Amino acid sequence: MTGAIGVAVFAAIAGAALALELTARRRWHGHVPLPAVMRWLRRHPVMRWALLVAWGFVGWHFFVR
């Protein structure tokens, strides 16, 4: 039962992210697309390295088993 709740929460978060992105692409007021946020984050020296390390970690963690 708790496993199903865990999966449901992750699915809800994924659904919310998709909804945010779709509303941003339809240019709803107060919504910004995720690529724009990532572009803003990349301008900061610390954040760009954090994003690069996070990307590398995700790849290593999920694909190297």
Place this chain on the structure above:
Amino acid sequence: MHRARPSHVDRSRWHERWRVVPAVAGCLAYSWWASGTSGRATVLAVACPMVLGAAVAVSSWVREDRVRRRAPRSPRAIRLGGLQRSGVLRWATLAVLLIGWELRELVGSPRIAYPTVTSLVTSMTAARAYEFVAFFVWLMVGSRLREPRTEQTAAP
């Protein structure tokens, strides 16, 4: 009917498309191969795009930082890069929710009752087709870490 000649902007978009299509095709082929590897071959298959991606991303950052330093500074700092604060807050809230729930699940046991992102993705990518898609998505996300060329550095 007179057809308007493409401007230099349209021509550069066409050139961009002709660069992107083979790159995407290459990533698809590489992802298919990588999803079928095991052991040391998988380590290499993951390490190579990591190293290459990092090199490309860092060199693009250096190039664009150089251009930004030469460009005249605006008299007023633009907060959040001109993005709407509410929009950024929404994404930040979602990120906090994801990390918070992941941490909550991580401390729980057994894993089947407290699934984490890792356990969910691992069970999904057990099938080669899903691992292929996941690897390709990972490569595409990595390609977005590269800073695109601004007008000042774009090839004429």
